[in-house]
Amino acid sequence: KAGVTQTPRYLIKTRGQQVTLSCSPISGHRSVSWYQQTPGQGLQFLFEYFSETQRNKGNFPGRFSGRQFSNSRSEMNVSTLELGDSALYLCASSFDQSTDTQYFGPGTRLTVL
Amino acid sequence: TQLLEQSPQFLSIQEGENLTVYCNSSSVFSSLQWYRQEPGEGPVLLVTVVTGGEVKKLKRLTFQFGDARKDSSLHITAAQPGDTGLYLCAGDSGYSTLTFGKGTMLLVSP
Numbered sequence: 729k730a731g732v733t734q735t736p737r738y739l740i741k742t743r744g745q746q747v748t749l750s751c752s753p754i755s756g757h758r759s760v761s762w763y764q765q766t767p768g769q770g771l772q773f774l775f776e777y778f779s780e781t782q783r784n785k786g787n788f789p790g791r792f793s794g795r796q797f798s799n800s801r802s803e804m805n806v807s808t809l810e811l812g813d814s815a816l817y818l819c820a821s822s823f824d825q826s827t828d829t830q831y832f833g834p835g836t837r838l839t840v841l
Numbered sequence: 842t843q844l845l846e847q848s849p850q851f852l853s854i855q856e857g858e859n860l861t862v863y864c865n866s867s868s869v870f871s872s873l874q875w876y877r878q879e880p881g882e883g884p885v886l887l888v889t890v891v892t893g894g895e896v897k898k899l900k901r902l903t904f905q906f907g908d909a910r911k912d913s914s915l916h917i918t919a920a921q922p923g924d925t926g927l928y929l930c931a932g933d934s935g936y937s938t939l940t941f942g943k944g945t946m947l948l949v950s951p
Contacts, residue, residue, distance in 0.1 A: 732883070761938075770943030771884075771929065784938050818883050827933040829874070832883025 730755065732821050732833035740839045746807040749836045753800050753821030759783075760802040761830065762794060765816040774817075777802050778824075806838075814840045844868070845932055845942035853948045857919050862945040864930035865912045871933050873913045875904055878927040878944070920949045 733752045741747050753760050761784075762774040773786040777796035794804040800821075806813055816837050820830035846865045854860055864873065872891045876884035888897050890906035890913060897904045901924075903916040917924055927946050931939040 763941075771931075771941035773938050773941075776938065786938070820883070825937070827872075827937065827939055829886050829889065830876075830884075830931075830939065832876075832885070834881065834883050 732819060732831050734817075734819050734833035734836050736836060737834065738837045738839075740841065741809050742841050743809055743811060745809050746805060747809060747838060748803055748805045749817055749819075749838075751802045751804075751819030751821075751833060753802070753819075754831055757821035757823050757831070758800055759822045759824060759828075760796055760800060761820045761822070762802070762804050763818045763820065764788075765818055765835070766814075771818070774804065809840045811840050814838060845930055845940055847928075847930060847942035847945050849945060850943070851946045851948075853950070854920055856921055856949055856951050858949075859916070859918050860920060860947070861914055861916045862928055862947070863912065863914050864932075864942055866932065867911065868932070868934055869910050871910070871935055873906055873910075873933070874931045874939070875913070875915055876929040876931065878929060879925075884927075884929055917947075920947075922949045922951050925949050 735750045759778045761776040763771045765771045776784040780796045791807045796802045816835045818835045820832045822828040874889045875887045878884040888904045893908045893910045895906045901918045927944045929944045931941045
């Protein structure tokens with residue numbers, strides 16, 4: 729069965745712009761979680777969606793938002809980009825609970841100039 | 842805030858050596874997962890430990906969960922270049938999300 733896919737793989741933006749990242753989970757998985765990974769902070773939880781509803785949220789500003797569609801595909805949006813938003817953004821899907829085994833996509837590498 | 846401290850942060854060894862990496866916390870976790878992340882990829886689950894004192898083996902990798910379920914270790918025997926990667930531990934503290942450590946970057950040279 730196909731794994732988690734993320735698009736695009738690489739993105740370069742400038743400060744003040746906004747960006748939308750996409751994630752397609754493994755077929756049958758209903759939970760989608762988003763993480764930000766940086767060398768200094770490691771993997772930090774952004775939010776989790778389940779059945780089109782945000783179920784859990786990490787400690788990130790409101791500039792970070794997301795949504796989930798009826799087919800479980802998810803998008804995250806970052807508005808008013810800052811230099812510090814440069815990171816690898818990882819999407820992970822799991823069958824039900826976000827504490828179940830997480831299947832990660834390859835990530836989107838975002839660079840903010 | 843639940844914190845997981847991983848040590849060492851970076852480890853560079855020669856092929857054939859043994860190594861141990863650690864994952865420690867002051868909090869109790871109901872389960873702990875270990876992942877390996879290779880460059881350009883997302884993390885991949887290696888093992889989940891659930892019971893205090895539990896030991897699981899995956900070929901040359903041995904995982905142990907502390908008796909108090911606050912810490913875990915990963916021991917690799919006779920490391921190979923294919924073991925190179927970032928090793929992450931992640932704990933389930935019962936707050937519906939996983940807490941990840943910052944990881945141990947392992948480099949195994951031929």
